[in-house]
Amino acid sequence: MKTTWEEKSIMRRLLLLAASAALALSACGGGGGGGGTFDPNSVSGTVVLSGWQASPEEGQALNAALAGFKAKYPKITVDYEPIAGDYPTAMVAKFSAHQPPDVFYVDSGVAPDWIKQGVLQSLDDWSSSRGFDTSQFYPGYLNAFKGTDGKTYGYPKDGNTLAMAYNPDMLSAAGVQPPTTYDEMMTVGAALKSKGMVAYSMSTTLDRILAFVYGDGGSLLSSDKKSDAIDSKFKDAVSFYLNLFKMGYAKSPSQLGVDWNGKALGEKKAAIIFEGGWLDSYMKGTFPTVPYKWVAIPKGAAGQATLGFTVSYSIGKDSAHKDAAWLLLTYLTGPDGMKLWTQGGVANPSRKDVPAPAGKDVLVSSASFAHPWSFIPGFSKVSDAFNNSFEAAVEGKGSVDDVVSKTKSALDQQLNQP
Amino acid sequence: MLGIGKARGSLGTERAQEALAGYGFIGIPMALFLIFNIGALFYSAYISLWRWEILGPTEFLGFRNYAFILRDEVFHTAIKNSIYYTIIVVPIQMAIGLTLAVVVNQIWRGRSFFRAAFYFPAIASSAAITVLYIYIMAPDGLFNHLLELIGINPLGFHNQGNWLGNSDTALNSIIGLNAWTTSGTMMLFYLGQLTAIPTEAYEAARVDGAGPWTSFWRITFPLLRPAHYLVATVSVIGALQMFDQAYIAGGSGGDPAYALMTMVLYLYNSAFRQFEFGYAAAVGIVLFVIIFTATLVQRRLFGTSDWSSAR
Numbered sequence: 220m221k222t223t224w225e226e227k228s229i230m231r232r233l234l235l236l237a238a239s240a241a242l243a244l245s246a247c248g249g250g251g252g253g254g255g256t257f258d259p260n261s262v263s264g265t266v267v268l269s270g271w272q273a274s275p276e277e278g279q280a281l282n283a284a285l286a287g288f289k290a291k292y293p294k295i296t297v298d299y300e301p302i303a304g305d306y307p308t309a310m311v312a313k314f315s316a317h318q319p320p321d322v323f324y325v326d327s328g329v330a331p332d333w334i335k336q337g338v339l340q341s342l343d344d345w346s347s348s349r350g351f352d353t354s355q356f357y358p359g360y361l362n363a364f365k366g367t368d369g370k371t372y373g374y375p376k377d378g379n380t381l382a383m384a385y386n387p388d389m390l391s392a393a394g395v396q397p398p399t400t401y402d403e404m405m406t407v408g409a410a411l412k413s414k415g416m417v418a419y420s421m422s423t424t425l426d427r428i429l430a431f432v433y434g435d436g437g438s439l440l441s442s443d444k445k446s447d448a449i450d451s452k453f454k455d456a457v458s459f460y461l462n463l464f465k466m467g468y469a470k471s472p473s474q475l476g477v478d479w480n481g482k483a484l485g486e487k488k489a490a491i492i493f494e495g496g497w498l499d500s501y502m503k504g505t506f507p508t509v510p511y512k513w514v515a516i517p518k519g520a521a522g523q524a525t526l527g528f529t530v531s532y533s534i535g536k537d538s539a540h541k542d543a544a545w546l547l548l549t550y551l552t553g554p555d556g557m558k559l560w561t562q563g564g565v566a567n568p569s570r571k572d573v574p575a576p577a578g579k580d581v582l583v584s585s586a587s588f589a590h591p592w593s594f595i596p597g598f599s600k601v602s603d604a605f606n607n608s609f610e611a612a613v614e615g616k617g618s619v620d621d622v623v624s625k626t627k628s629a630l631d632q633q634l635n636q637p
Numbered sequence: 638m639l640g641i642g643k644a645r646g647s648l649g650t651e652r653a654q655e656a657l658a659g660y661g662f663i664g665i666p667m668a669l670f671l672i673f674n675i676g677a678l679f680y681s682a683y684i685s686l687w688r689w690e691i692l693g694p695t696e697f698l699g700f701r702n703y704a705f706i707l708r709d710e711v712f713h714t715a716i717k718n719s720i721y722y723t724i725i726v727v728p729i730q731m732a733i734g735l736t737l738a739v740v741v742n743q744i745w746r747g748r749s750f751f752r753a754a755f756y757f758p759a760i761a762s763s764a765a766i767t768v769l770y771i772y773i774m775a776p777d778g779l780f781n782h783l784l785e786l787i788g789i790n791p792l793g794f795h796n797q798g799n800w801l802g803n804s805d806t807a808l809n810s811i812i813g814l815n816a817w818t819t820s821g822t823m824m825l826f827y828l829g830q831l832t833a834i835p836t837e838a839y840e841a842a843r844v845d846g847a848g849p850w851t852s853f854w855r856i857t858f859p860l861l862r863p864a865h866y867l868v869a870t871v872s873v874i875g876a877l878q879m880f881d882q883a884y885i886a887g888g889s890g891g892d893p894a895y896a897l898m899t900m901v902l903y904l905y906n907s908a909f910r911q912f913e914f915g916y917a918a919a920v921g922i923v924l925f926v927i928i929f930t931a932t933l934v935q936r937r938l939f940g941t942s943d944w945s946s947a948r
Contacts, residue, residue: 305909307909307910308909311691311909311912314691314692315691315692315693317692332911332912333691333912336690336691336692336912337692338691338692471802473776473799473801473802473893474776474797474799474802475776476775476776476777476778476799477775478771596911597911597913599889599890599906599910599911600711600906600911602890603711603889603890603891603895603906604711606890606892607890607891607892607893607894607895608894610804610892610893610894611804611893611894614803614804614805614893614894616804616894
């Protein structure tokens with residue numbers, strides 16, 4: 220901890236930000252576009268593209284896609300400005316100054332907040348007038364960027380699902396096959412425990428557990444996202460997940476002394492984890508000799524369900540180059556651009572008409588039963604409430620009823636906010 | 638007569654010029670201070686009365702943000718955690734800082750080495766040290782291995798050796814981290830004051846037959862009063878503003894089970910995860926009131942009437 224006078228406190232940063240927001244408030248530009256005749260070949264100028272970059276391979280894949288765009292639209296220059304560090308914070312400063320990049324990443328988790336705050340451009344008018352087919356996107360990804368007004372504020376640039384990764388050697392040592400249902404998860408857990416192994420490394424967070432809630436036919440929100448839908452099925456699924464911990468079949472990464480489930484699989488501290496495509500590059504780089512296989516997530520009482528995590532390309536409401544931005548957006552999320560972006564394996568396509576990269580079939584096909592990780596504005600408070608009460612339950616300091624009631628009250632509080 | 642008057646006149650001009658230059662030098666930092674510290678404080682008080690989102694104010698709320706804060710259970714937890722943390726960590730920091738200062742003050746060989754070594758954690762990046770600490774305190778980390786070496790089985794604890802991952806021990810572990818990293822700074826404050834204690838006092842005490850222990854409690858400790866005040870104030874303000882270690886060790890959610898939710902982390906979440914800047918500004922004002930009150934109370938308890946002697 221630094222002494223206070225030398226610390227640039229969070230509060231000061233916040234105030235500066237708010238001050239810049241007030242200064243910029245006077246000129247509120249933006250507005251539609253579209254309509255009339257739109258000739259893509261006549262559009263020229265420079266578009267600023269921003270996002271984050273997780274690895275050098277991602278940079279190469281994006282460059283390949285941007286080269287494809289340049290070949291198709293030579294009059295448009297793309298100025299790629301990746302943002303390092305805290306992405307939402309950096310973007311909020313740009314939004315409040317009314318100077319966002321023209322095209323940028325929006326994480327599905329933050330999309331409802333940004334849509335509500337009116338900083339994203341809705342795309343529906345253009346997709347109909349300019350003819351962009353959105354039917355090829357998996358709904359589990361596309362719906363993450365729909366506002367409560369039913370309009371779409373971004374197209375998924377790629378997508379990831381939760382699937383089950385397991386160590387085949389550990390399972391065969393216990394003489395079991397990978398589980399295909401929630402019931403089998405219990406028997407597999409018992410079999411590994413009897414051999415002194417931990418079957419599952421499982422996160423104690425809603426962004427994993429909700430997949431099992433959907434599998435049991437439960438939900439958090441009604442389909443119009445206007446009211447909560449937490450019922451006995453939600454509770455049953457949470458009980459099942461908690462039971463895996465109580466029985467000693469599952470441990471959390473922190474209980475296993477690792478920072479995430481992938482490391483538990485790599486260090487053979489657990490045989491089975493539920494993660495997405497990001498595991499592959501990690502295992503290849505850190506544990507190249509540890510064997511693992513992907514299968515779809517087990518089926519619950521209501522069938523198979525998983526969570527879809529995705530990031531969109533969106534256009535800033537205050538973008539000054541919306542036509543060029545639209546062309547870049549639709550190229551990168553269209554079949555050609557997405558193929559160039561995903562074929563090297565850095566990401567999985569969010570479109571049905573783009574083939575799955577090698578080894579990614581399970582993760583790509585799981586998109587057909589994925590529910591988007593995107594809810595309502597202020598949702599981070601709800602997931603915090605769930606996560607913290609579930610952790611307490613794992614420690615034996617709370618019950619499933621506490622988890623349900625705390626989640627429900629946090630959710631209702633956000634729903635009732637004007 | 639004339640000569641004297643002239644001399645007076647030129648002296649006056651010189652003084653006026655000197656004063657002007659002085660005000661000029663003070664003026665720039667003062668203006669920055671007034672705009673970015675005092676001005677920002679008033680501006681955030683203004684913002685806190687509004688629903689203020691990414692693009693600016695949308696609705697005047699009066700004191701409804703404050704009412705909401707006071708009702709929010711998570712904020713209650715954050716206040717409880719921050720106050721518990723402060724009450725425990727400040728005396729520890731002061732005790733270790735004072736001990737180190739007294740020890741370093743009495744050794745002559747390698748004095749600068751020890752001073753630098755004790756101060757080192759304070760200059761290292763707190764993010765880097767926290768990440769290091771997470772590894773040290775992990776279930777299979779160095780700390781548990783050391784426990785095993787001295788014959789204690791970490792799995793025997795109810796947290797199973799998961800110090801930062803268990804809600805009972807997470808905050809206490811962060812207290813340990815900060816006691817370690819901040820004591821060096823406190824040592825420096827104490828060292829400055831220690832050297833100002835006149836040696837005659839000790840000599841007189843020795844003549845009267847006082848041992849080192851009595852000298853410490855009867856002379857050193859009371860004469861360090863200005864340093865106690867400074868160190869206590871700085872530690873309390875720093876402790877109430879604890880953010881980075883909690884954020885790195887427990888994530889933005891204050892995991893596990895809100896054990897690491899602090900007031901500033903709550904403020905950060907309001908602004909940069911919920912994008913409610915008016916609400917976050919109100920949290921900032923509440924935090925300001927708490928810290929301001931704590932400082933006033935400390936001034937009453939330890940402070941002298943003369944602020945400058947505290948330096």
